[in-house]
Amino acid sequence: MGASVIIIGAGLGGLSAACHLAGRGFEVTVLEQDNVPGGRAGRFLADGFRFDTGPSVLTMRPILAATFAGAGADLSDHLRLHRLDPAYRARYADGSEIRVRADREAMAEEIRTSCGPADAAGFHRFVDWVSELYRVEFEAFINRDLPHAIDLARRPLDLARLVRLGGFARLQPRVEHFFNDPRLHRLFSFQALYAGLSPLRALALYAVIAYMDSVEGVWFPEGGIHQVPAALAEAATKAGAEFRYGTHVESISAAVGATGVCRVHTSSETLTADAVVINPDLPIAYRDLTDVAPPRRVQHGKYSPSCVVWHLAAERSATHPEKTSGIEHHNIHFGMAWKQSFSELLEQGQPMSDPSRLVTVASLSDASAAPAGNDAITVLEPVPNLRSARSPALSTEQLTERMLAWAAPQGYLPGGVQVLQIIDGQEWQRRGMGAGTPFSFDHRFSQSGPFRAGLTDRRLPGVVFVGSGTRPGVGVPMVLISGRLAADAVAAHVAR
Numbered sequence: 001m002g003a004s005v006i007i008i009g010a011g012l013g014g015l016s017a018a019c020h021l022a023g024r025g026f027e028v029t030v031l032e033q034d035n036v037p038g039g040r041a042g043r044f045l046a047d048g049f050r051f052d053t054g055p056s057v058l059t060m061r062p063i064l065a066a067t068f069a070g071a072g073a074d075l076s077d078h079l080r081l082h083r084l085d086p087a088y089r090a091r092y093a094d095g096s097e098i099r100v101r102a103d104r105e106a107m108a109e110e111i112r113t114s115c116g117p118a119d120a121a122g123f124h125r126f127v128d129w130v131s132e133l134y135r136v137e138f139e140a141f142i143n144r145d146l147p148h149a150i151d152l153a154r155r156p157l158d159l160a161r162l163v164r165l166g167g168f169a170r171l172q173p174r175v176e177h178f179f180n181d182p183r184l185h186r187l188f189s190f191q192a193l194y195a196g197l198s199p200l201r202a203l204a205l206y207a208v209i210a211y212m213d214s215v216e217g218v219w220f221p222e223g224g225i226h227q228v229p230a231a232l233a234e235a236a237t238k239a240g241a242e243f244r245y246g247t248h249v250e251s252i253s254a255a256v257g258a259t260g261v262c263r264v265h266t267s268s269e270t271l272t273a274d275a276v277v278i279n280p281d282l283p284i285a286y287r288d289l290t291d292v293a294p295p296r297r298v299q300h301g302k303y304s305p306s307c308v309v310w311h312l313a314a315e316r317s318a319t320h321p322e323k324t325s326g327i328e329h330h331n332i333h334f335g336m337a338w339k340q341s342f343s344e345l346l347e348q349g350q351p352m353s354d355p356s357r358l359v360t361v362a363s364l365s366d367a368s369a370a371p372a373g374n375d376a377i378t379v380l381e382p383v384p385n386l387r388s389a390r391s392p393a394l395s396t397e398q399l400t401e402r403m404l405a406w407a408a409p410q411g412y413l414p415g416g417v418q419v420l421q422i423i424d425g426q427e428w429q430r431r432g433m434g435a436g437t438p439f440s441f442d443h444r445f446s447q448s449g450p451f452r453a454g455l456t457d458r459r460l461p462g463v464v465f466v467g468s469g470t471r472p473g474v475g476v477p478m479v480l481i482s483g484r485l486a487a488d489a490v491a492a493h494v495a496r
Helices: 012-023 061-070 104-115 117-142 156-164 171-176 182-187 190-195 204-214 227-238 282-289 338-347 396-407 425-430 476-495
Strands: 004-008 027-032 043-046 049-052 081-083 088-091 097-100 218-221 242-245 249-253 262-266 270-273 275-278 306-315 330-333 357-361 374-383 417-423 463-465
Touching (some): 004 262, 012 027, 012 275, 012 476, 043 306, 043 417, 049 306, 049 374, 049 417, 061 227, 061 476, 088 182, 104 117, 104 182, 117 182, 171 204, 218 227, 249 282, 275 476, 306 396, 306 425, 357 396, 396 417, 417 425, 463 476
Parallel strands (some): 004 027, 088 330
Antiparallel strands (some): 081 218, 088 097, 249 262, 262 270, 306 374, 306 417
16 A cells, blocks of 8 residues: 545545545545535535536536546546537627637637628637647646746746747737627636636736637536536545545644654544645635644735625526527626726725626536426626725625626526525635635736745645645636646655
């Protein structure tokens, strides 16, 4: 049997680490306080409706497949994934719509029909550009750990390629270089908000997020996104990992002294291991589990905006009970006040007065998500995190009233609606997320790559952090990569 590792938390980062470590022969024990795996990628069941309470957009199938392969498993043996076409329906304030098609030629035709031949040609140039940008960034900077700023300087050719590609210019002006229609400027730059940034101020480097969904595609697993952590736990178990659910960890002790082992103190016992991987949100992990102060970049880190999420049980129209006309699985509704909205959210600490929203209707792809004649609808609206929010601000109740008044004429509530669950900043905080945001620290340049909080802390030998708060960052693909990087860090520690 190999060296022993305890993983605290069965979120996606912890599960990825479990797959890679178990696949390498480590003795892996995963301690999870809930009764199921998933962490933020949870599930909510009520009255025959099923909702994913965390990520709703799944991209980069190859990274997910590599995580299963780390455990010696095949993704297709554990999950059935379907590529969504369209990936999104984009609806604008003037009532026009553009659908993001799965096929490149189909998307070019969609743009040709909606925006004209010049922008269709621009789309091909955009795809070529963003694909090359992704290739450079992924292998050189995303898929490997860069703990020190000097590591960037050690890759001068890659940095030169990024400069040549315009990666250090501003994102939206760079997108405007390819398209004339302002609707396309929004469609291919809004993804910067996933990284906690305004498209108007983010570096063009973050166009790679648009590559992930617009080029590589958006996927949906049968049974919902929560099936991803369930399947990863299954793969890790088959590779030899042990899962202990309903286990509350109170603290950890790093590998010091003659024994050189780490100790994990639960509410009922103390366990030892050669290394410990910690998956809870990074600032919360430092606060609740360790006896050292968080590093400066954690104490003073700038957080991404938060969001309010509503899970709605909606009846379909009595005249069309089999479908909701025109609505797709993922629907992005862009407000009219683009620049003003980001200023309100990111600079003024106020909810957007003219918000953009993401509406997911999973029951259109998976009928088991809702009773017959109904839809399970999730609405997400960005709001300031609890640290940046300023008073006066709209209450959650007021935001809910505003959202419902908006959703009805958009066609989402033809036969009636019931709000089954609301998750706001206060609730995210209760669930263990710093500043009440599920998106952790934002990805401004000073909080990316070697400037982001590290996987390890020299004051905590044998302890490795994993998840969105550390490298490479936020989003399901990045968190899965962080699990592999955490496994590498564990192996390096044990080999010393």
